[in-house]
Amino acid sequence: MIAAPKPDLVTVNIDGVDISVPKGTNVIEAAKLLQKDVPHYCYHPKLSVAGNCRMCMIEMGTPAFDPATKAPVTDPATGKQKINWIPRPQIGCGTTVSPGLHVKTSSSMVKDAREGVMEFLLINHPLDCPICDQAGECKLQEQATGYGRGYSRFIEEKNVKPKRTQLGPRVTLDDERCILCSRCVRFSKEIANDDVLGFVDRGSYSTLTCHPGKKLENNYSLNTVDICPVGALTSTDFRFKMRVWFLKQTNTVDIESSVGVNAVVWSREGTIYRLTPRRNDEVNDTWMPDSGRILYKQVAATDRLTAVKLNGSDTSLDIALHAAAALLKAGSVSIVGSGRASVEEQFLLKQLATATGAQGHLVARTASGDKLLISADRNPNVRGALVTGLISQLPCAELKQLSRDIDEGKIKTVVSHGEDLHAAGLTAALLAKVAVIYIGTHANATSAAANIILPTLHTFEKAGTFVNQQFRIQKFYAAVPAPQGATNDLVVLAKLVASTGTHTPASEVHALWPAIAAAVPALATMLYKNIPDTGLLLDATPWVGLPFVEGETLHYKPAAAIAAEAARS
Amino acid sequence: MPAPTQHRLIFQHIDEPGYSNDIDCYLRNGGYEVLKKAVAQKPEDLREEVKKSGLRGRGGAGFPCGFKWSLVDRKSGKPIYLIVNADESEPGTFKDRYIMHQDPHQLIEGTMISCFANDVKQAYIYIRGEMPEGARILEKAIAEARAQNLVGPNILGTGYSCEIFVHRGAGAYICGEETGLIESLEGKRANPRIKPPYFPAVLGLYQCPTIVNNVETLCHVKHIVQQGGAEYAKIGTPGNTGTRIFCVSGHVQRPGYYEFPAGTITMGQLLNDVCGGPLPGRTFKAVIPGGSSAKVLRFGERYKGKRKVGTDMVDYDWGVEDVPMDFDSLAMIGSMGGSGGVIVMDDSVNMVEALANINAFYQHESCGQCTPCREGSLWMKKISSRMVHGEARKEDAALLKSVADQIPGRTICAFGEACSWPTQSFLIKFKDEFEGYAEAKKNLPADRLSLV
Numbered sequence A: 001m002i003a004a005p006k007p008d009l010v011t012v013n014i015d016g017v018d019i020s021v022p023k024g025t026n027v028i029e030a031a032k033l034l035q036k037d038v039p040h041y042c043y044h045p046k047l048s049v050a051g052n053c054r055m056c057m058i059e060m061g062t063p064a065f066d067p068a069t070k071a072p073v074t075d076p077a078t079g080k081q082k083i084n085w086i087p088r089p090q091i092g093c094g095t096t097v098s099p100g101l102h103v104k105t106s107s108s109m110v111k112d113a114r115e116g117v118m119e120f121l122l123i124n125h126p127l128d129c130p131i132c133d134q135a136g137e138c139k140l141q142e143q144a145t146g147y148g149r150g151y152s153r154f155i156e157e158k159n160v161k162p163k164r165t166q167l168g169p170r171v172t173l174d175d176e177r178c179i180l181c182s183r184c185v186r187f188s189k190e191i192a193n194d195d196v197l198g199f200v201d202r203g204s205y206s207t208l209t210c211h212p213g214k215k216l217e218n219n220y221s222l223n224t225v226d227i228c229p230v231g232a233l234t235s236t237d238f239r240f241k242m243r244v245w246f247l248k249q250t251n252t253v254d255i256e257s258s259v260g261v262n263a264v265v266w267s268r269e270g271t272i273y274r275l276t277p278r279r280n281d282e283v284n285d286t287w288m289p290d291s292g293r294i295l296y297k298q299v300a301a302t303d304r305l306t307a308v309k310l311n312g313s314d315t316s317l318d319i320a321l322h323a324a325a326a327l328l329k330a331g332s333v334s335i336v337g338s339g340r341a342s343v344e345e346q347f348l349l350k351q352l353a354t355a356t357g358a359q360g361h362l363v364a365r366t367a368s369g370d371k372l373l374i375s376a377d378r379n380p381n382v383r384g385a386l387v388t389g390l391i392s393q394l395p396c397a398e399l400k401q402l403s404r405d406i407d408e409g410k411i412k413t414v415v416s417h418g419e420d421l422h423a424a425g426l427t428a429a430l431l432a433k434v435a436v437i438y439i440g441t442h443a444n445a446t447s448a449a450a451n452i453i454l455p456t457l458h459t460f461e462k463a464g465t466f467v468n469q470q471f472r473i474q475k476f477y478a479a480v481p482a483p484q485g486a487t488n489d490l491v492v493l494a495k496l497v498a499s500t501g502t503h504t505p506a507s508e509v510h511a512l513w514p515a516i517a518a519a520v521p522a523l524a525t526m527l528y529k530n531i532p533d534t535g536l537l538l539d540a541t542p543w544v545g546l547p548f549v550e551g552e553t554l555h556y557k558p559a560a561a562i563a564a565e566a567a568r569s
Numbered sequence B: 001m002p003a004p005t006q007h008r009l010i011f012q013h014i015d016e017p018g019y020s021n022d023i024d025c026y027l028r029n030g031g032y033e034v035l036k037k038a039v040a041q042k043p044e045d046l047r048e049e050v051k052k053s054g055l056r057g058r059g060g061a062g063f064p065c066g067f068k069w070s071l072v073d074r075k076s077g078k079p080i081y082l083i084v085n086a087d088e089s090e091p092g093t094f095k096d097r098y099i100m101h102q103d104p105h106q107l108i109e110g111t112m113i114s115c116f117a118n119d120v121k122q123a124y125i126y127i128r129g130e131m132p133e134g135a136r137i138l139e140k141a142i143a144e145a146r147a148q149n150l151v152g153p154n155i156l157g158t159g160y161s162c163e164i165f166v167h168r169g170a171g172a173y174i175c176g177e178e179t180g181l182i183e184s185l186e187g188k189r190a191n192p193r194i195k196p197p198y199f200p201a202v203l204g205l206y207q208c209p210t211i212v213n214n215v216e217t218l219c220h221v222k223h224i225v226q227q228g229g230a231e232y233a234k235i236g237t238p239g240n241t242g243t244r245i246f247c248v249s250g251h252v253q254r255p256g257y258y259e260f261p262a263g264t265i266t267m268g269q270l271l272n273d274v275c276g277g278p279l280p281g282r283t284f285k286a287v288i289p290g291g292s293s294a295k296v297l298r299f300g301e302r303y304k305g306k307r308k309v310g311t312d313m314v315d316y317d318w319g320v321e322d323v324p325m326d327f328d329s330l331a332m333i334g335s336m337g338g339s340g341g342v343i344v345m346d347d348s349v350n351m352v353e354a355l356a357n358i359n360a361f362y363q364h365e366s367c368g369q370c371t372p373c374r375e376g377s378l379w380m381k382k383i384s385s386r387m388v389h390g391e392a393r394k395e396d397a398a399l400l401k402s403v404a405d406q407i408p409g410r411t412i413c414a415f416g417e418a419c420s421w422p423t424q425s426f427l428i429k430f431k432d433e434f435e436g437y438a439e440a441k442k443n444l445p446a447d448r449l450s451l452v
Ligand SMILES: Cc1cc2nc3c(=O)[nH]c(=O)nc-3n(C[C@H](O)[C@H](O)[C@H](O)COP(=O)(O)O)c2cc1C
Pocket: B056, B057, B058, B059, B060, B061, B062, B063, B065, B068, B085, B086, B087, B088, B089, B090, B173, B174, B175, B176, B177, B178, B179, B212, B213, B214, B215, B217, B218, B413, B414, B415, B418
């Protein structure tokens, strides 16, 4: 792991406590380090500072210096340097620390200012929390509890604004709830590079809208829903489906590319309702593509495989595994692993390959990256296959070598872990020449041609790890139970390994890890439970020479680009 | 004491019979001689003269002009821009428009001198959107000056080049706030910027150092360079140098514009001697001394305290009529000189209705970015409009005041003060009228004009 450079530190005093924070930190973040909450709406750590909601006001003072001599002025009362307190509140979000800065986060001036802002935010707000999707995760609700008046002094008519504007295919806007914090506007412009949102009209009649002829339809549009502090922007998909407080949150990783966006699965009673990003400042900040969020729909898809099959007929797992063992023992086996499988699964598959003397293959899945959070490598875990030794070269989109081997009669049995061999270039004629053992989640041409089908679990139904493009190993957990008839991939793979007679590996992630750590140099000394939620960077030295397909994305520069930059400077 | 005589420096030729706004007329009257003199000097010397003059900005805040110029980041390597703030929109203010309509070359000369003094290569005149005629006149005047090699490349053969562009405003009061103006000039909504970090002198137009000055301020620069800073500083009083233009409107016999050495005339002299006093049969009730956002003064109230005269501290005990019309005295009594718009109200005016009118204006003009101003201005407007057009309650007085108190000092720009000071001051000074309005309304004639 490469250590981050030590930042320049500045010492400030917040509510009487001295704290050293990195230069450039603002007061909200500095206070957070002391577990002091400075309530805020418009400030977002990953967006430019707008300073418009005025909720984050604090009282602030700077050390006094004699104007003539520049010498510090001592306060006789305390014996310390005198502090010149500014007689009006300042915004915490827009105030960066300076040496000796003094801050009060809950003085009467601060309370008064906050309560004023809170009252102002509520007078024209529709107060329709009982029918609002944001209820339960609404900053306005939360802070009204802390800083609200408890009763209303407002007897005028409230402003009326559009209640259900479709800003784009996935985002619905309730303008009456909008507090005009401009987070969504700034996100679209600064992060999504799609400057489509703005305000029309003035004052309290200001209304969020798309620029004429534009729509909020980029692949990051749902991030505006995440960062909207109120219920103004809602996900058209999630809207009115479930109260958030009923939902269980499970950490996961976006499976759509090698970026490895950190995410959360929100589920209740075995049903997934939505996916949202999870903050990881080294990977995805607080963002996630829309396309990764709808992948939960794969879980309950109609083409899910839930029946174990042997030569087209339903059977039990044991019988099918028995039949598979016979095929494996007969030799001439080839194994097609998956860049979508976990490190643990790839590890067992590698053991299966070793036990059967088979060669491991992987299928590449590439498309152009979006320079943000979707990379050119659309497999989440090609590097896992390298690290575990399942493969030693980068995969190709087509299994040409395997085609040749089958054609030449060298291969009799092909094990596919979730890959559609047909899509990977093996013709129906070739597939007809071999026995196919298909271990996977969804029906496809390969499952249709398979002699043995072993239904397994979707990422959201199991635990494991992926290694992303940065060689960062990241964990995911089971959010929902598997459908009846499907078995954890690790159980299936462990049984197959055991059936070859070499040894009986563990079939559960935690139990398996000591063996992984012992066998895989890059993962030595690690245990599943010790990997932090934001992942661990592995030593990538053994693979630096490989021509990885990824271009630059957020927090990632390909080695070639780094080298070119170093050569320039 | 009778009023001093007018000293027409900036308005020397305004409404002068036979004076036209073309360059020939301006040149006949000695125009552009000061520019010729200026470009032969060192820019830093010119800046020093402006500093010495004690000139204070005429856009509203009275900020020392020489000091403002000294804050400009001259080391960034970026171009320095100068913007002429010609957005004149503060209710009660109508001086810049006269200058631009009748004596545009005075502004252009002042602007060019200021540009030269600050190494500015590009200047913009941001003129209020509702002044198309002014924009047309300025365009023509700039073309004339360019034809005479007074604007544009290689001015007067000195090798110094500077362009002036006229930019028509976006039709909102907030476009006059300097950072809102800059946003608007950049083609965006005139949302004022947060300061820090966006001080115009460092991160202004296109994130370059920028000077924003009022039309009248830049005209004064011409006269400062003409006579020298020290000489100019002799006009007016210490700390309030030069002349001030008062735009008097409302209930006086002779409303209009008047120019006096700053600090030499009192409110009483201005309203009674110069403007002819109240209308027949009426008495003065209140006056707003510096544009509608300045705090109102109530005739009959007294202001007491100590003030500096020379080096001594002396007691003062003034009625409204006794207050000298300069920045410091008006600030001392809790109001401001602002833009020089003096709005007079006599006893025919109901203060609730007057405030309802002002509140309607500010509510309409709030840009809506920051919560206290956006919501507060509308709430105040809703309350005061309801009082006038619907049901008034006794407790509305206290409510109005309390809403107004939650705004100033907590907003992105000074509009927060502008929109809340009227309500705050009206409620402090005419509380009885607000509390009694429900009763008073019952006796109002049915055919009264609706104000809001
Ligand atoms: C709400 C608001 C409106 C303003 N409108 C004007 C205006 O119309 N004209 C103007 O010259 N200054 C206006 N100002 C003041 C400008 O922000 C700025 O201070 C001024 O142009 C500086 O020029 P000066 O230093 O020459 O006075 C306004 C300020 C505020 C807060």
